[in-house]
Amino acid sequence: GENVEQHPSTLSVQEGDSAVIKCTYSDSASNYFPWYKQELGKRPQLIIDIRSNVGEKKDQRIAVTLNKTAKHFSLHITETQPEDSAVYFCAAKGGSARQLTFGSGTQLTVLP
Amino acid sequence: GAGVSQSPSNKVTEKGKDVELRCDPISGHTALYWYRQSLGQGLEFLIYFQGNSAPDKSGLPSDRFSAERTGGSVSTLTIQRTQQEDSAVYLCASSGRGTGISGANVLTFGAGSRLTVL
Numbered sequence: 001g002e003n004v005e006q007h008p009s010t011l012s013v014q015e016g017d018s019a020v021i022k023c024t025y026s027d028s029a030s031n032y033f034p035w036y037k038q039e040l041g042k043r044p045q046l047i048i049d050i051r052s053n054v055g056e057k058k059d060q061r062i063a064v065t066l067n068k069t070a071k072h073f074s075l076h077i078t079e080t081q082p083e084d085s086a087v088y089f090c091a092a093k094g095g096s097a098r099q100l101t102f103g104s105g106t107q108l109t110v111l112p
Numbered sequence: 113g114a115g116v117s118q119s120p121s122n123k124v125t126e127k128g129k130d131v132e133l134r135c136d137p138i139s140g141h142t143a144l145y146w147y148r149q150s151l152g153q154g155l156e157f158l159i160y161f162q163g164n165s166a167p168d169k170s171g172l173p174s175d176r177f178s179a180e181r182t183g184g185s186v187s188t189l190t191i192q193r194t195q196q197e198d199s200a201v202y203l204c205a206s207s208g209r210g211t212g213i214s215g216a217n218v219l220t221f222g223a224g225s226r227l228t229v230l
Binding site for chain 1: 147154155223
């Protein structure tokens, strides 16, 4: 089945700096890659997603890039703010899998 | 309903007891997922229901875990003879058909059921 690895597990940045979180996946047939944000004590919520026929997608301060050849995708957050502090999960789905496989999560802390 | 509802929000039980966790998905959503999140850990897939198809049970960690979905709506996750390592937050999510692959795969999560096994 699909295996998703996520790095780093923790990331601290100064407010205003950029943050990058990287994920790799194993199933070359995967075609859908969402990112979820989970604030402390709350449920995960989708923040951005990308399909395999697209190399990059942006939504205001967040962007996701996908390299199908290398089987990795990344989340980029620019001009970070304290409210960006949360755990971020990447995920992959496609091929024969019917469920999303999540990465292990990245605890992002934005320091004021 | 407006969102995914889970109950109970908190459950404390003694080792060896059985527990049932309930999930009420968004009305009309055909897909329902159960994930487990241990303290400070990622989201571990447990089971997936899609319409009338046979569920994908490949993530259930042992035969003490089972789940059913009645009438294509409400789902119950049952853990028999609970162990301390079962302590975690159990998250339910649902997704609808939407348009295109993104819409059909966007998961809406419930608030979770926090299980503590003493």
